[in-house]
Amino acid sequence: MSDFFRLLLGTMVLRPYVFVFLAVYLVAASAHLGWKRALAYVPLGYCIAWISEFSSIHWGFPYGDYYYIPATIDRELWVFGVPFMDSLSYVFLSYCSYSTAIFLLSPVYIGKGTLLILETRRLRRSWQTIVLGAFLLVLLDIIIDPVALQGYRWFLGQIYGYRHEGLYFGIPMSNFGGWLLVGLVMMAALSRLDRISALESAAAPSPLKAIPGVRLFGPLLYCSILAFNLAVTFWIGEHLLGLVGCLILFFSGLTAAFWTRYKIENLSAGAVYAHFRDFPSPSEYRVVEPFLQAAVPDESIQVDRG
Secondary structure: OHHHHHHHHHHHHHOHHHHHHHHHHHHHHHHHHOHHHHHHHHHHHHHHHHHHHHHHHHHOOOOOOEEEOOOOOOOOOEEOOEEHHHHHHHHHHHHHHHHHHHHHHOOEEEEOOEEEEOOOHHHHOOHHHHHHHHHHHHHHHHHHHHHHOOHHHOOOOOOEEEOOOEOEOEEOHHHHHHHHHHHHHHHHHHHHHHHOHHHOOOOOOOHHHHOOOHHHHHHHHHHHHHHHHHHHHHHOOOHHHHHHHHHHHHHHHHHHHHHHHHHHHOOOHHHHHHHHHHOOOHHHHHHHHHHHHHOOOHHHOOOOOO
């Protein structure tokens, strides 16, 4: 047992950035989904990720034929041939992809220095959120995996490799197919947790919701992970890889920015009411009340048919 805690402490010392991202996840997911769901997803997400990695290193599915190099097995925690921190990372990677998908698919209100994501229960559980979240997770991996494969050039260390070099900076296409499949499972797991009423938090609002901009922590975590990995990419001198990553993110980010602006400019009163039916909040409702008072009810709109 003492050896377990020594290795766990070694993991935290060796991989502090993983636990910083995990702490942000706990704050963001607790404010968004409730602290019970946020905590429940840590072991659930970890197990899904660990099973996928254990399966791949033994049978080549779903990510392809890769292997872990136990260079740090005496310095950090490994679980049956898989680094503990690697499977743990899937928890915050999948959640921030899920919350970013919800942000992109939800109506958005901006007013009085406040941004509200007007999601609904139906949207959280929809197949559109699950699919988009999985694709956003793959986009993260497109940026992360090529630089992680060169871990010997930075503080990650060389912890894994592929037996056959892939087309995308050494990464095989099977890897991205695996991430899409696992992403769909993890998004479905998050969606399923939202359906479990026993995981509802107490009626009293969480104090975390008082943190300014806390509902944006998930999408901001997503962007921070991208920025972190791009920074490492340029830092180790992989300028072509970094430029390709920037180009991919430029077009996807530009699309997201234009879509968000469109949602803000075309917000309907119905979307606001739908959100507050699922997530009542007097303080937030007061913020949007001027918009609702000024909005023209849909049924009063008269169409001139000439």
